[in-house]
Amino acid sequence: MSHHFQNYVAGKWVPAKSGKTVENRNPADDGLVGVFPDSAAEDLNEAVAAARDAYGRWRKVPAPARALKIQRAGELMRERKEEISRQMTREMGKVVAETRGDTQEGIDTAFYMAGEGRRLFGVTTPVELPDKFGMAVRRPIGVAGLITPWNFPMAIPTWKVFPALVAGDTVVIKPATYTPATVCELGLILEEAGVPPGVFNIVCGSGGTVGEAILGHPDVDVISFTGSSAVGRRINEVGGKNLKRVSLELGGKNAQIVLADADLDLALEGVLWGAYGTTGQRCTATSRLILEEKIHDEFVNMLVGAAAALKLGNGLDESFQVGPLVSAAQRETVHSYVDVGKEEGAELALGGEFYEEGECKKGFFYKPTVFLGVKPTMRIAREEIFGPVLSVLKVGDADEAIRVLNDSSYGLSSSIYTRDVNLAFRAVEDIEAGITYVNGPTIGAEVHLPFGGVKDTGNGHREGSFTVFDIFTEWKSVYFDYSGKLQRAQIDVEE
Numbered sequence: 361m362s363h364h365f366q367n368y369v370a371g372k373w374v375p376a377k378s379g380k381t382v383e384n385r386n387p388a389d390d391g392l393v394g395v396f397p398d399s400a401a402e403d404l405n406e407a408v409a410a411a412r413d414a415y416g417r418w419r420k421v422p423a424p425a426r427a428l429k430i431q432r433a434g435e436l437m438r439e440r441k442e443e444i445s446r447q448m449t450r451e452m453g454k455v456v457a458e459t460r461g462d463t464q465e466g467i468d469t470a471f472y473m474a475g476e477g478r479r480l481f482g483v484t485t486p487v488e489l490p491d492k493f494g495m496a497v498r499r500p501i502g503v504a505g506l507i508t509p510w511n512f513p514m515a516i517p518t519w520k521v522f523p524a525l526v527a528g529d530t531v532v533i534k535p536a537t538y539t540p541a542t543v544c545e546l547g548l549i550l551e552e553a554g555v556p557p558g559v560f561n562i563v564c565g566s567g568g569t570v571g572e573a574i575l576g577h578p579d580v581d582v583i584s585f586t587g588s589s590a591v592g593r594r595i596n597e598v599g600g601k602n603l604k605r606v607s608l609e610l611g612g613k614n615a616q617i618v619l620a621d622a623d624l625d626l627a628l629e630g631v632l633w634g635a636y637g638t639t640g641q642r643c644t645a646t647s648r649l650i651l652e653e654k655i656h657d658e659f660v661n662m663l664v665g666a667a668a669a670l671k672l673g674n675g676l677d678e679s680f681q682v683g684p685l686v687s688a689a690q691r692e693t694v695h696s697y698v699d700v701g702k703e704e705g706a707e708l709a710l711g712g713e714f715y716e717e718g719e720c721k722k723g724f725f726y727k728p729t730v731f732l733g734v735k736p737t738m739r740i741a742r743e744e745i746f747g748p749v750l751s752v753l754k755v756g757d758a759d760e761a762i763r764v765l766n767d768s769s770y771g772l773s774s775s776i777y778t779r780d781v782n783l784a785f786r787a788v789e790d791i792e793a794g795i796t797y798v799n800g801p802t803i804g805a806e807v808h809l810p811f812g813g814v815k816d817t818g819n820g821h822r823e824g825s826f827t828v829f830d831i832f833t834e835w836k837s838v839y840f841d842y843s844g845k846l847q848r849a850q851i852d853v854e855e
């Protein structure tokens with residue numbers, strides 16, 4: 361694979377017009393991953409113009425035919441899974457077992473969306489007047505501006521790109537600055553799969569420049585963003601002013617509850633995976649652990665021992681379980697939260713330090729960290745940290761556990777471990793979150809169920825599943841009157 365990547369605009373691979381580039385380096389060892397265009401608004405404008413022009417033709421291609429291109433893309437991704445995943449580990453850091461999962465999530469989305477091309481179901485319904493027929497059909501919106509994060513470099517772009525293309529929209533995507541290589545790979549695949557020029561465009565660059573240009577562009581009809589709540593607020597503000605549809609998938613402060621009757625070994629495996637998988641850098645990561653008093657001490661002992669035994673190192677070596685954080689800045693943020701936790705009076709039971717053994721010195725590794733005695737009011741119990749830091753809270757019973765879990769401005773994922781089926785159903789009803797797992801960790805959503813959260817986690821949209829089409833299509837209601845006369849709704853109706 362060459363180190364030089366370009367934008368993809370109107371079916372051509374092109375540099376930024378200014379000629380500016382930016383280097384991207386491996387967070388595990390500082391090796392060069394690639395050189396990417398550092399684009400400006402002029403590059404974005406050209407991509408949007410190409411997408412607008414292609415839209416007129418793409419929306420006329422029948423949805424099943426559009427979907428066949430996505431199926432082909434899925435087949436190519438499957439053929440290249442290993443190569444894509446290894447490159448993803450180099451650019452993002454997470455271990456290769458996980459980047460294979462990330463690529464697989466993209467493949468699953470491709471095949472699921474390929475099938476949706478033959479559904480895209482609308483609604484038919486009886487109408488109130490005779491000799492009249494009513495239905496509602498989905499129509500594409502137009503140009504979709506997609507802004508994607510670095511923690512799932514393939515899965516999240518495909519969650520947005522594939523349904524948008526199946527719906528008949530055309531796309532301009534700005535990949536995360538830390539992980540553009542994977543999106544460029546996706547571009548090569550879509551090109552080879554036969555997606556026509558202009559239908560899919562990539563503009564690499566910073567959020568401040570390219571992202572802002574997407575927000576302000578009058579020809580972008582829908583914006584879909586996954587990332588921080590702070591940036592999400594800004595997007596919603598600008599999008600609101602311009603009356604654009606905006607879909608936001610933002611932060612989380614996900615909790616796992618372990619009740620006294622739970623299978624503790626299973627709950628331990630769950631929390632290790634939920635808190636330290638992807639080095640804690642998932643919107644769905646477990647960052648609070650809520651333990652029932654009766655098993656608190658026993659479970660904490662098990663947890664601290666097992667978390668201390670996790671092996672950290674370069675994700676390309678399969679003997680390691682936890683890779684580095686994505687950047688020096690991310691590591692500083694995580695570390696600053698550790699200081700906050702100590703100042704707030706929580707007890708640091710494990711970690712709280714850089715990990716700099718041997719080769720890891722060259723990367724941004726951070727030790728798996730556990731805080732005990734955390735109170736719901738502390739910042740480490742309330743703010744998203746996006747790193748391997750777990751805050752443990754002790755509660756008296758199941759009701760208190762659910763109250764503490766709900767005491768959050770976020771509501772993405774949640775988990776409860778119990779063998780009591782009545783309690784589990786009650787928890788599902790009472791927990792305020794978009795996703796609840798019973799006897800499973802907070803991470804691990806599948807592509808054909810709705811994905812998204814309540815409260816500050818988003819603005820009500822759900823990716824994944826067929827619900828994603830509420831982001832990328834408009835409804836049109838259609839009435840056929842075959843009576844041959846004027847029939848007035850609400851007026852010419854017998855009471």
Ligand code: UN1
Nearest residue numbers: 512642643644803804805
């Ligand atoms: C995210 O972190 O934004 O459920 C996405 C999961 C993954 C996707 C996470 N399938 O953890």
